[in-house]
Amino acid sequence: MRYSREHKQETHDRIVRKASVRLREKGAHGIGVADLMKEAGLTHGGFYAHFDSREALVIEAFGYAMDRAMENWRKQSDQVAPEKQLTQMVETYLSALHRDNPGHGCSIPALGAEIARESPKTRKAFAGKLDEMIEMITDYVPNLPRKAARKQAIATLATMAGTMLLARIAGSSELSDEVLKAGKDSALEAAKREPKATVPKKAKQN
Amino acid sequence: MRYSREHKQETHDRIVRKASVRLREKGAHGIGVADLMKEAGLTHGGFYAHFDSREALVIEAFGYAMDRAMENWRKQSDQVAPEKQLTQMVETYLSALHRDNPGHGCSIPALGAEIARESPKTRKAFAGKLDEMIEMITDYVPNLPRKAARKQAIATLATMAGTMLLARIAGSSELSDEVLKAGKDSALEAAKREPKATVPKKAKQN
DNA sequence: TGTACATCAGTGAACGCGCGTTCACTGATGTAC
DNA sequence: TGTACATCAGTGAACGCGCGTTCACTGATGTAC
Numbered sequence: 001m002r003y004s005r006e007h008k009q010e011t012h013d014r015i016v017r018k019a020s021v022r023l024r025e026k027g028a029h030g031i032g033v034a035d036l037m038k039e040a041g042l043t044h045g046g047f048y049a050h051f052d053s054r055e056a057l058v059i060e061a062f063g064y065a066m067d068r069a070m071e072n073w074r075k076q077s078d079q080v081a082p083e084k085q086l087t088q089m090v091e092t093y094l095s096a097l098h099r100d101n102p103g104h105g106c107s108i109p110a111l112g113a114e115i116a117r118e119s120p121k122t123r124k125a126f127a128g129k130l131d132e133m134i135e136m137i138t139d140y141v142p143n144l145p146r147k148a149a150r151k152q153a154i155a156t157l158a159t160m161a162g163t164m165l166l167a168r169i170a171g172s173s174e175l176s177d178e179v180l181k182a183g184k185d186s187a188l189e190a191a192k193r194e195p196k197a198t199v200p201k202k203a204k205q206n
Numbered sequence: 207m208r209y210s211r212e213h214k215q216e217t218h219d220r221i222v223r224k225a226s227v228r229l230r231e232k233g234a235h236g237i238g239v240a241d242l243m244k245e246a247g248l249t250h251g252g253f254y255a256h257f258d259s260r261e262a263l264v265i266e267a268f269g270y271a272m273d274r275a276m277e278n279w280r281k282q283s284d285q286v287a288p289e290k291q292l293t294q295m296v297e298t299y300l301s302a303l304h305r306d307n308p309g310h311g312c313s314i315p316a317l318g319a320e321i322a323r324e325s326p327k328t329r330k331a332f333a334g335k336l337d338e339m340i341e342m343i344t345d346y347v348p349n350l351p352r353k354a355a356r357k358q359a360i361a362t363l364a365t366m367a368g369t370m371l372l373a374r375i376a377g378s379s380e381l382s383d384e385v386l387k388a389g390k391d392s393a394l395e396a397a398k399r400e401p402k403a404t405v406p407k408k409a410k411q412n
Numbered sequence: 413t414g415t416a417c418a419t420c421a422g423t424g425a426a427c428g429c430g431c432g433t434t435c436a437c438t439g440a441t442g443t444a445c
Numbered sequence: 446t447g448t449a450c451a452t453c454a455g456t457g458a459a460c461g462c463g464c465g466t467t468c469a470c471t472g473a474t475g476t477a478c
Contacts, residue, residue, distance in 0.1 A: 007454080008453090011454075027319070029235055032430075032431060032432080042454095043455070043457065044433090048434080049454055054433090109319060112375050113374070126375050127376050127377060130372065157368070158369040159392070161368040162315075165322075165364075165368065166318070169318050183364045186364070217421075240463090248421095249422070251467085256421090
């Protein structure tokens, strides 16, 4: 072979890595094969030595993006006390830094709507990663049995993703900061509540 | 003129109306000028008698979509008691019906991410409608001074939009129903809470 | 009221362009002897 | 160890296609007389 054994894999990974950033920045249809290859320092012709189609790259790239994002949050949350992990995650997710850097952030507010409209294959791949992410957040919900924790994890993720979406629609204006703050406080407060289970002090709900 | 006085306006409105549905279904870039005109029973050539550009139609269509959605929710919420309006809105928004009919639903989960990436002009038009929507929901938040009500309105909208986004990623699977239920319960519970103000019984929070 | 003309919403062919994809080719390296 | 050959990642021109947009034209209707 022309290049050393691992060379192709490295190139492949580099394309995926760069694409995962640009696709989150520009949208699932916002950037073409030629430009994506240029990002990786290549010409467009070589693309099909690595991927069956553009769609195949999109699937790989957003999967990679979700994995990196999850890894990142894990890193942030694993260094605080267990009962603070969820709030740590909310703080990290709903930051101005995340809002202003979609290319390195969560794929859900950036690509979710577009990918939900893609082929069943693409959508299902996304749905699988979504479930992984829910599971990850579930691990961070303190003091609740699994089922209730998962429910809370879903609600927290929905609030975070929705807040990020609204904040980006608002740009980086006053409204955007207001949205970010309102969403963060709400998610944190919800995280403090204990929906219908365990835990001693002052329960009583409804 | 060739047609009666209101004819052009009627045609214009019909294009906008049909486009607002198809764009929510297929995405801001998911359908072309020719197909949009065909939807309205016309050929593509006449498009520029009505709009300066495709983007101009997108702006009008999503503005129309937001207006109709707000009108719709108002209709639903205005016929229940004031203190139940917010929960009524949450129920309507987070229904399987809404999830499965993006073409007649809220533009935020359907088009938000794409429009946030468009030209500043388009994004700002969207941001304006977003603010209108927040104001509308604020009117439905019971028992709170304006500022706190607005904060809660934003959080509720974020949770609703995020939940809808996740539910659509999940398709119409078991996971999707689970997401819808978790988001709905969370939004309803948050609506029941009274964040740091007024209202008599059992306050006490941090 | 009737007739000639002007208007302009709508038609459909054509445009330029960028896209995803294909393909013949290249040339550095791995492999066979 | 050295040499001839095979491989195949990457190149760049070319393809077909669909898109947004333009334009010369049409013909039903409003308007002027």
